Amino acid sequence: MSLAKSAPAEIRIRPNQNWLGLDxxxxxxxxxxxxxxxxxDFVSKYKQTVLGPLWFIINPLITTVVFTLVFGRMIGITTDGINPILFYLCGLVPWTYFSNVLNSTSHTFTGNAHLFGKVYFPRVIVPFALSISHLFTLAIQLCTFLAVxxxxxxxxxxxxxxxxxxxxLVPVFILNMGLLGVGTGMLFSGLTAKYRDFHHLSGFVVQLWMYATPVIYPLSKLLEKLPADWQWLALLNPMTLVTDGFRLALMGAGTFAPVGYAISFGVSLLVFLAxxxxxQRTARTVVDTV
Incomplete structure (x- = not known):
């Protein structure tokens, strides 16, 4: 009695053909x-600190006091009738989340090269995880603002x-910030893997971006300084209407344009896709270049 030989198992390895190369x-x-x-990411930040997660509360409070003394008292920037402490603290809540996500994700390849070279997993999980972990910081700082x-x-x-x-619309604002922060961070991460100059440039860009966003001044004052034909430039910054939208949502004071915000959200989505x-393209060969 003869047994039929079974066909050998065949394994085919093919390049990823999914949308944007993402499985x-x-x-x-x-x-x-x-x-x-x-x-x-959440635990390692303050694992060996004395105050621990209290720094999530202390940092925005100290920054708010400094902004109040420097920009409110010394320079005399008006806050549209809002108490300066509330004005700056409310503006820092969305901006801190956005800047934290951007800064942390921009070093994904250089900061995790030792891990990427040892084991396979979808590399995009790392920036996604960073954006989610910073949501806890956002929640704590939002509760801090509400307490004040x-x-x-x-x-x-x-x-x-x-x-x-x-x-x-606050959940929509948070989604907007997450898309913009992760998208911009992934752009810098892909560029930094090949050109280390972007490692230093990312912090400089975040600093300039803050001054272009109504964090330390109201949007109404910025629109007053710009000619009517150039006001669209202020609204092109996706964080502009998000920051002022937070103030309008939480305190009922601020400026918001639905059409302008739709354009801003579209810009954030395009930045995320880019x-x-x-x-994803950089992740294919990053182990050879980092």
Missing amino acids: WQSLLHYRDLLYLLVRR YVIYKLTGRADHLAPGPLLA GLFLF
Whole structure:
């Protein structure tokens, strides 16, 4: 009696042909790794510090006091009738999340080269994990602002302020910041893997970007200084209407243009897609260049 020989197993290795080179199913397969990276990033920041997570509260409070003394008292920048402490603290909540995501994701390849060279996993998990871990910081700082806001309301120094109808759009604002921060960070990460000059340039860009965003001044004052034909430039910055939208949503004071915000969200989405495309292309050969 003869046994039929079974055909040998055949394994085909093909290049990834999915949209933008991203295997979305693999992200679900490695969701446990995503959780571990989120936990690692959150815990490692203040693991060996005395105050620990309290720095999430101390940092924005110190920055708010400095902004109030320098820009409010010394330079005399107006805040459209809003208490300077509330004005600067509310503006720092969205900006801190955006800048943290951008800065951390911009060093993805250079900061994780030792890990990428040892084991395979979808490289894009790292910037996604960083953006998620910074959501905890955003939540803590948002609660800090709300606590200060309640204190000012109880003491009668913010009676004219109240949450506005844009409060329902806060999750959309957070998504906008996440897309823009991750997209810009992935762009810098892909460029830094080949040209290390961008490692130094990213911090400089974030600093200039903050001054182009109404964090330390109201959007209304910026629009007053610009000619009517050039005001669209201020709205082209995706963080402009996000920052002022946070103030309008949480305190009922600020400037918001629905059409302008739709354009800003579109810009954030394009930046994210461009960053994802460059990141995925760089990830194929990054071990050989970093």
